[in-house]
Amino acid sequence: MLVLSRKVGETIWIGEDVEIVISEVKGEQVKVGIRAPRNIDVVRGELRQDISTLNTESVVKNINILKNIK
Template identity: 40%
Template sequence: MLIVTRKQGEGIVIGDNIEISVIKLDNGSVKLAINAPKEVKILRKELLKEIQDENKEAAFVSLEAFNKLIK
């Protein structure tokens, strides 16, 4: 893991085509701008966790529901 300190207006570059810039600092919150190709998926970490949890729930089938389906 790389840890860097950036000020407002500064940024970092990942590879040849992803740039992350600090746009605004406000009361412990940071606003970032991410410039990346459209084929690069960008999700907030908490949203990704919600999606993963929902997918796990959708994949789970109770034994009772399964027995009803095969009858």
């Protein structure tokens, strides 16, 4: 993992297409802007985990339903 220090208004580039902008810092909270092409999904980490958990639960339910059909 790369760890960088940035100030408000400074940026970080990921590849040629994604720009991270530090827009505000208040205490322990940092507001980050992300400029990326529409074909790149930008999802908060906690939402990604929630989606993964829901997908796993759905698969388990479907397996249980199929077991009961036999």
